[in-house]
Amino acid sequence: MKSKIAQASLEFLMTYGWVIFVVLGIIAAFSFIGVLKPETFVTERCLLAPPLFCEDTHFNALTGDVTLRVRNSLREGINVNELGLSGEESCYILLPNPDERNIVSDGQRDFVLDCDFDPNTNVKSALELHYAEDGAPEGLDKVSRGEVFGKVS
DSSP states (O other): OHHHHHHHHHHHHHHHHHHHHHHHHHHHHHHHHTTTOGGGGOOOEEEEOTTEEEEEEEEOTTTOOEEEEEEEOSSSOEEEEEEEEESSSOEEEEOOOHHHHEEOTTOEEEEEEOOOOOTTOEEEEEEEEEEEETTOOTTOOEEEEEEEEEEOO
16 A cells, blocks of 8 residues: 555655646846845835824935934923934934924824935835923923835935
8 A cells, every 4th residue: 555655655756746746946146136036025114103103214235324204192292302213224303303303193294314325225214203292391301213125216
């Protein structure tokens, strides 16, 4: 009985084994020409801890700047004091002007960070946003952390 099972499995491999080699050859060809490079599948995304949300991000290859669109989902407005990325390259923005840092309730604002990212590189950086709620006493800043992924293009 064992020899019949062994013979059947050997016949199966001899008959259909070439398919395994063809599939391996196709995978090797795709990886050789660059179709399977993980760098080509990187999407721009920005994650920020609630109650703030990072809705959009854009990496500018010409200037190295990063633009982040932040939405406030709190019932009151907030004042963003500092926003920064840290990772392979770090960049921060301090916002002393009240007009540039206020986000109203359920509103959004774009922040531009002057970074020096090299063109055609993938970026994965930690995002940290320091803010204070409107009407909060001085020194009671809160921090929202997240991550930014993208390709500088």
